[in-house]
Amino acid sequence: MIDILDLEYDALESFVVGEMGIPRFRTAQIWQWLWQKGVDDFDLMTNLAKNLREELKSRAVIRHPQVDVVQTSRDGTVKLLLRLDDGALVETVLIPMDGYYTQCLSTQVGCAMGCTFCNTGLMGFERNMTMSEILGQVLAGRGYLLRNGFPPLKNLVFMGMGEPLLNLDNLIRSLKTLNNPDGLNFSRRRITVSSVGFLSQLEILGREDLTLPAISLHAPTQELRAKIMPKAAGTHIDDLLAAMDRYPLRPRERVTYEYLLLGGVNDSLEHAAQLVRLLGHRKCKVNLIAYNPGDRPLYDAPSEATVLAFEKYLWKKKVTATIRRSMGQDIKAACGQLKADQQKD
Ligand code: SF4
Numbered sequence: 001m002i003d004i005l006d007l008e009y010d011a012l013e014s015f016v017v018g019e020m021g022i023p024r025f026r027t028a029q030i031w032q033w034l035w036q037k038g039v040d041d042f043d044l045m046t047n048l049a050k051n052l053r054e055e056l057k058s059r060a061v062i063r064h065p066q067v068d069v070v071q072t073s074r075d076g077t078v079k080l081l082l083r084l085d086d087g088a089l090v091e092t093v094l095i096p097m098d099g100y101y102t103q104c105l106s107t108q109v110g111c112a113m114g115c116t117f118c119n120t121g122l123m124g125f126e127r128n129m130t131m132s133e134i135l136g137q138v139l140a141g142r143g144y145l146l147r148n149g150f151p152p153l154k155n156l157v158f159m160g161m162g163e164p165l166l167n168l169d170n171l172i173r174s175l176k177t178l179n180n181p182d183g184l185n186f187s188r189r190r191i192t193v194s195s196v197g198f199l200s201q202l203e204i205l206g207r208e209d210l211t212l213p214a215i216s217l218h219a220p221t222q223e224l225r226a227k228i229m230p231k232a233a234g235t236h237i238d239d240l241l242a243a244m245d246r247y248p249l250r251p252r253e254r255v256t257y258e259y260l261l262l263g264g265v266n267d268s269l270e271h272a273a274q275l276v277r278l279l280g281h282r283k284c285k286v287n288l289i290a291y292n293p294g295d296r297p298l299y300d301a302p303s304e305a306t307v308l309a310f311e312k313y314l315w316k317k318k319v320t321a322t323i324r325r326s327m328g329q330d331i332k333a334a335c336g337q338l339k340a341d342q343q344k345d
Pocket of ligand 1: 111112113114115118119120121122160161162163196
């Protein structure tokens with residue numbers, strides 16, 4: 001059986017025309033049912049004749065993830081624990097912004113990178129997610145918001161479980177499918193791919209011109225990065241920054257560096273000064289995120305005063321910095337916490 005949500009538009013067309021022998025224009029109709037309307041049953045494709053729907057049912061399946069657990073935070077953040085076809089569990093988070101939602105997506109079941117501040121990293125790597133599974137999260141998230149009368153989904157961030165660039169083929173296929181205006185219709189500027197950074201994959205991503213990645217830097221020196229992100233630091237920080245200096249930007253775009261502030265580890269003004277030395281002359285901005293310990297703390301949270309002082313220092317030195325609000329504090333919104341809890345029970 002073909003997993004029909006795992007076909008890019010061209011592949012769907014080959015399947016429809018080449019294998020099923022039906023007219024080409026049906027491709028667009030099926031595509032719209034799958035991605036715009038998000039149906040999970042061929043029988044709901046009411047503009048297709050019954051025999052065609054039966055034929056589709058005999059050859060293909062529409063696999064939506066099953067929503068296992070929903071947690072809603074007081075601040076409106078919604079976390080969904082999704083069960084994939086083989087029983088694997090992944091998390092996706094819907095984050096309210098001003099009048100719309102941003103969804104945080106996973107790309108792998110587990111993660112091989114072992115960043116020391118991350119619950120997913122502690123679980124280890126299980127497998128890559130397919131395009132169908134990656135985008136299934138969007139269908140589940142969008143559907144949840146719609147059914148519950150929440151504001152619409154506007155932006156996507158690949159910042160959930162897994163390292164997106166280690167699942168590059170499925171990531172690129174997903175980005176292409178997201179871009180399709182007759183489907184989910186998320187343009188490049190509404191999608192952010194967050195990565196610890198791999199040189200050859202960044203080069204490929206730059207050539208594809210589908211997204212501008214945000215780099216998870218989290219430390220101002222190679223030494224400290226190697227301590228808190230031992231595997232990611234296999235790419236030397238200087239090489240990583242040089243690769244991002246070469247990344248093809250559009251007018252007014254800047255590279256984003258994510259910096260997770262860990263209490264007493266990387267949050268002092270000395271660290272801020274080191275960060276300025278690293279980034280001060282680069283076309284970039286810094287997103288500061290205060291570590292959210294949840295109920296499985298791996299580090300201490302930084303104090304609010306420390307976070308503000310860090311930001312102020314960067315601004316004083318003319319490095320653009322924003323503090324990202326830590327959403328969903330009361331529902332384990334930090335990556336991997338909900339799945340870890342579920343597996344413990
Ligand atoms: Fe993997 Fe990202 Fe967690 Fe690092 S922070 S272990 S890359 S999921």
